[in-house]
Amino acid sequence: MSKQEISPSVIRRLPRYHRFLGELAAQGTIRISSKELSRQMGLTASQIRQDLNCFGGFGQQGYGYNVCALRDEIGQILGIHAHRKTILIGLGNLGRAIASHVNFSQCGCDLIGLFDSNPFVAGRDIEGMQVHHTDTLSGFCRQESPELAILCVPENAAAELANKLVSFGVRAFWNFSHSNLHFEDDAVLVENVHLADSLMTLTYGLSHDSMDETADSLR
Amino acid sequence: MSKQEISPSVIRRLPRYHRFLGELAAQGTIRISSKELSRQMGLTASQIRQDLNCFGGFGQQGYGYNVCALRDEIGQILGIHAHRKTILIGLGNLGRAIASHVNFSQCGCDLIGLFDSNPFVAGRDIEGMQVHHTDTLSGFCRQESPELAILCVPENAAAELANKLVSFGVRAFWNFSHSNLHFEDDAVLVENVHLADSLMTLTYGLSHDSMDETADSLR
């Protein structure tokens, strides 16, 4: 159990810290102060120090933070060395893109199985992995015990599938179907990804931008 | 210009309201109270009423909200009827998935051009649209004046490309390259999407779950 409950806002910033520190390390930067890091990330130095001190004192007064050491600490906190067994269900356009585009090992995940309910897709090879038919999920899970499932299935199939997977022992869902998964049992973790929501904030921004004539003429 | 500046937290909830109201409408629900909607969405009724009242009084005391009318209002606020001219650059796995998977018109966007720098990709047809070579971007933008660009290019290509596009008049970026775009000029809108960040919050959750033995044994 961690010291205290860490707030979601802090947790959501951790991957970003990890990313920036990785870039700094790649550039050969050895040390960095919270002030300089805040400048580069567009945060305040206070916030960075507060965030990090949720987990421990990783810096040194008068010196700052060692880039590599801090990155490693954050990686540990995130659990990126955990090799969580992960399966992906639904190999349409999006599923295939996720399978090939996301760096799973950098996220602490091992992608060990691909599944699709379409018999013309099952059997094919994608990214050097064979796609299994969803009918074989039960047996696969009994044997491999995956912890995390990525859902790239149609909206109407997601809830039923997820329930089944929970009964097979899956404890976390990265859900790209347009549904809103939710489990009473909050031992089951869910990230509902709605890409369109992110695009719509741009649509909103464009409409409410003072530069914009369309919006102006509408009011 | 809108009444007051709306907070980003409210704006980010709008697409979600829109989505839920759409589902309710599809189910034939005519009216809904903030209380019932809050139950279904996992929010508080207070928050819903506060959020909506940023934009106007869309309800009726003693009755609640008309589902369709409210949905239309939120759609207007988001600007989903704007037909923003949109281009997508980079038709690798992810670019192709975005092009085919996202419902652009529902987001107020018209996807009018696909571009790739690879001459073997340029010329091909994707989703019934011809892919142009990135060399033709300048001319295309002069002619069509797209407002929004979706970047599915490699990290190292994103910043330079984005700068060029701004000079061509593009005012908003949906950025899937692993870079962090940022413009001093805050008339340029940016949504940096880092899919892996979302996955990592699950990794974190699995590691800090009390059920988890790996994490326990590490402390």
Next chain:
DNA sequence: TAGATTGTTAATCGATTAACAATC
């Protein structure tokens, strides 16, 4: 009218920022 539910103000809570003593 009575009941329901909004719109809105006030209270609370949490997250961010500022300040500064501790210390490398």
Next chain:
DNA sequence: TAGATTGTTAATCGATTAACAATC
């Protein structure tokens, strides 16, 4: 030592929740 920068406490700010009068 002097300077820099952390870790941490206190102050501020903003967002969420609660309460209730207005009103359909």
